[in-house]
Amino acid sequence: MTDDRTSQPERFKNDDIYIPVPVGGMPTSGLAVTGFEIDNVNHAATPDSLVTAPGEAGVKTEWDATSLDSAIGWLETHAAYLNKLSYDMVDIQDLMGGAAAGMAGGVGGQASPLGGFDWAGRLAAKHQGLYQGTETGVRKLAQNLYDAAEALRQVKQNYETAEEQNRMSATDMQRVFGEVAGRGDGR
Secondary structure, three states: OOOOOHOOEEEEEOOOOEEEEOOOOOEEEEEEEEEEEEEEEOOOOOOHHHOOOOOOOOOOOOHHHHHHHHHHHHHHHHHHHHHHHHOOOOOHHHHOOOOOOOOOOHHOOOOOOEOOOOHHHHHHHHHHHHHHHHHHOOOOOOOOHHHHHHHHHHHHHHHHHHHHHHOOOOHHHHHHHHHHHOOOOOO
């Protein structure tokens, strides 16, 4: 028996609970939690963007040449967007003092863009590392989407080639039926 998890609530909320939180070892002083709200990890639902009409199961998983063209377009559009975004990200780096700002001592021995104290320099270095990792990751993702579009284009070409090779013209069919009928053996 399967459990229909789409009928469960998306979040759980309880305002009727009171939990004293001791502070400084004194159970009667401190803070108190008076309710909570959490995500229901058991809730399942199909995203609205995947449902073509109310009451339908979702996006079809059957492919033909037209839907492959659509998928290729989707992949290339998103790849182009991510690729552009990865180069536009340099504005973030510029606001943090440029590529050298995260290095020890800042740019030319100057303090980091977050200040001159030790932890500001460490934070700027962490930011620079995160920035570089994100920029590299976004560019790699864009390239992977371009590669997937190219692979799908090859699949479509192979599909169309196979369809063309398997297609019989009406004349070919008449010829085959005529040959079989002419033999009279029904094989």
